Amino acid sequence: MEDKALQDLVTALENGYRDRVVKITQELLEKGVAPEIILKSGLILGMSLVGEKMKKNEMYLPEVLLSASAMQSSLKVLKPYLARDRVESRGKVVLGTVKGDMHDIGKNLVGIMLQGSGFEIIDLGTNVTPEMFADAVKTHQPAILGLSAMLTTTMLNMKTTIDYIGGLGLRSKMRIIIGGASVRQQFADEIGADGYARDAVAAVEKVKEFLA
Amino acid sequence: MIMRNSSEWTPRKRILTAMRRGMADRVPVIPDISNMVPARLTRKPFWDVYLHDDPPLDEAYINAVKHYGMDGWYIYDNATMHEEPRWNRKILNKTDEEIRVEHWIDTPHGRLEQLISYPVNDPPWTIRGIIRNFKEDVPKLLWYMKHKPLETLCRHRWKIGELGVYGVAIETFMGFWVWVRDGGSMQAIMDFFEQPEMMKEIHQVYLEFVERAANHIVHEKSDEILLAGSASSLSLSSPSIYREYDLPVVKLVSSICRKAGVIAHQHTCGRSDMIVEINYHETDVNVMEPLERPPGGDVNLADVKQKFGDKFCLKGNVNTFETMLNGSPKDVEEEAKACIDAAASGGGFILSTGDQCGRDTPDDNLFALIEAAKMYGRYPPDKQTRERVGEHGG
Numbered sequence: 001m002e003d004k005a006l007q008d009l010v011t012a013l014e015n016g017y018r019d020r021v022v023k024i025t026q027e028l029l030e031k032g033v034a035p036e037i038i039l040k041s042g043l044i045l046g047m048s049l050v051g052e053k054m055k056k057n058e059m060y061l062p063e064v065l066l067s068a069s070a071m072q073s074s075l076k077v078l079k080p081y082l083a084r085d086r087v088e089s090r091g092k093v094v095l096g097t098v099k100g101d102m103h104d105i106g107k108n109l110v111g112i113m114l115q116g117s118g119f120e121i122i123d124l125g126t127n128v129t130p131e132m133f134a135d136a137v138k139t140h141q142p143a144i145l146g147l148s149a150m151l152t153t154t155m156l157n158m159k160t161t162i163d164y165i166g167g168l169g170l171r172s173k174m175r176i177i178i179g180g181a182s183v184r185q186q187f188a189d190e191i192g193a194d195g196y197a198r199d200a201v202a203a204v205e206k207v208k209e210f211l212a
Numbered sequence: 213m214i215m216r217n218s219s220e221w222t223p224r225k226r227i228l229t230a231m232r233r234g235m236a237d238r239v240p241v242i243p244d245i246s247n248m249v250p251a252r253l254t255r256k257p258f259w260d261v262y263l264h265d266d267p268p269l270d271e272a273y274i275n276a277v278k279h280y281g282m283d284g285w286y287i288y289d290n291a292t293m294h295e296e297p298r299w300n301r302k303i304l305n306k307t308d309e310e311i312r313v314e315h316w317i318d319t320p321h322g323r324l325e326q327l328i329s330y331p332v333n334d335p336p337w338t339i340r341g342i343i344r345n346f347k348e349d350v351p352k353l354l355w356y357m358k359h360k361p362l363e364t365l366c367r368h369r370w371k372i373g374e375l376g377v378y379g380v381a382i383e384t385f386m387g388f389w390v391w392v393r394d395g396g397s398m399q400a401i402m403d404f405f406e407q408p409e410m411m412k413e414i415h416q417v418y419l420e421f422v423e424r425a426a427n428h429i430v431h432e433k434s435d436e437i438l439l440a441g442s443a444s445s446l447s448l449s450s451p452s453i454y455r456e457y458d459l460p461v462v463k464l465v466s467s468i469c470r471k472a473g474v475i476a477h478q479h480t481c482g483r484s485d486m487i488v489e490i491n492y493h494e495t496d497v498n499v500m501e502p503l504e505r506p507p508g509g510d511v512n513l514a515d516v517k518q519k520f521g522d523k524f525c526l527k528g529n530v531n532t533f534e535t536m537l538n539g540s541p542k543d544v545e546e547e548a549k550a551c552i553d554a555a556a557s558g559g560g561f562i563l564s565t566g567d568q569c570g571r572d573t574p575d576d577n578l579f580a581l582i583e584a585a586k587m588y589g590r591y592p593p594d595k596q597t598r599e600r601v602g603e604h605g606g
């Protein structure tokens with residue numbers, strides 16, 4: 001019975017049926033299913049299937065956004081129960097688009113897919129200065145810092161940010177991953193980033209690899 | 213018939229011949245430098261160009277066309293974004309890095325406002341979009357779209373002359389909605405799911421505007437109408453949204469173009485393979501671009517030429533990042549040659565880039581692209597080219 005409801009949750013999530021996802025989440029909690037099970041065998045599993053479909057061009061961004069929106073609504077319901085049971089996230093990730101750049105689609109998608117994989121996301125938004133990144137790193141002590149840039153001009157601010165954070169001695173327990181349309185692995189190597197991800201699915205794989 | 217004396221071929225004639233799937237003296241070459249590269253060439257702060265019209269972007273572009281010796285493509289009159297009457301402007305803040313400007317226009321339903329940043333070295337971007345509060349702002353926008361005068365829309369028709377073709381842009385519905393919607397593309401997409409009834413009403417008003425604009429543009433004898441569909445890319449949108457909201461715009465405009473003998477030309481970057489196929493079967497579009505290849509897109513140029521070359525002139529698709537920005541002139545030459553081999557046979561091909569070239573695209577790479585068209589894109593193909601194409605099965 002529980003397996004069937006979890007399967008329904010996964011299916012509803014893949015289809016982006018927000019109300020249904022919330023309803024099933026509530027029903028599972030009422031039946032006493034552990035929130036961690038709902039998270040892992042429902043939401044994370046569902047979003048990983050969404051990621052797979054996106055990778056194979058079987059799902060498009062609007063549909064992924066619908067699934068993500070459903071997942072976030074379910075997470076709101078689950079959150080107090082996860083806190084009660086002291087279920088921890090798989091790790092904290094601070095994300096932001098670097099100074100001078102307002103592009104956010106790719107960065108947002110990375111955040112959604114990481115959240116769907118069980119990571120805690122602190123999204124600083126766009127046009128984020130090195131100082132703002134450094135403050136967030138001090139406050140949240142993330143395992144991963146993700147920097148995004150779309151423009152060839154602003155990608156240089158990734159290096160400025162990495163140098164600034166390194167200068168403050170904040171890199172020892174944290175990996176830095178970069179991404180964005182103009183960025184490549186070679187550039188990541190040149191500016192001293194720990195990793196590069198070409199899209200949201202690759203970003204999730206890279207984060208998992210670093211935190212394995 | 214092919215005119216052999218290349219002096220008889222102006223860039224405009226050359227491009228129009230290709231757009232009608234014919235063969236001129238050679239493959240036309242139009243790297244997409246519609247925006248950042250011309251602004252860079254002025255050596256002025258970008259806000260001089262974009263905010264103060266010193267020089268206006270279209271004139272900067274024409275200077276760039278002359279500088280590179282390329283075939284020109286004038287697309288600086290945009291019906292959707294046409295500011296008539298002119299919006300009011302107020303500079304709110306100026307630093308060494310940006311100027312923040314509020315733009316507004318008053319309607320009977322209240323004020324429409326937009327906050328735009330003009331960076332010193334990049335094109336402007338919207339900080340606060342026109343539609344913030346759906347209930348309050350949509351009626352103002354609908355009034356504006358219904359009443360916007362279009363008489364001055366084609367006032368720059370004379371500027372490009374025979375240096376290239378003159379086109380007027382109309383945004384696809386997604387392009388229009390992403391432009392006006394506060395909160396960026398993500399919010400714009402979610403509106404289709406969260407406000408479906410309102411979106412249908414806005415769509416209907418936009419279709420009426422598009423019909424009015426397209427009829428005006430063809431009456432003014434524009435060479436083409438550009439369906440500006442960057443936001444219709446399947447990297448951002450989906451086939452179902454394209455079918456429901458964008459395809460009606462594309463069908464309407466391309467049908468008006470066909471009846472008037474004007475070229476209908478669609479730009480949709482990123483993932484667009486499926487859009488090329490839909491347009492082939494269901495619209496009167498003549499030119500498809502920029503046919504972006506992986507990793508940014510999903511188009512195989514040779515494949516598209518084989519399947520859809522009997523209807524479309526194809527424009528593309530040398531990669532903007534890997535090749536134009538980060539490659540060498542030799543890399544550009546090789547990829548340009550491969551594009552010509554894949555798509556130039558029989559005419560109906562314009563050598564271009566897989567999207568807009570970045571600001572820092574090296575001049576040498578742009579010159580290499582243009583030279584490649586002159587060297588390898590001659591009609592009729594010489595023996596060497598025929599052998600090369602034969603070898604590659606192009």
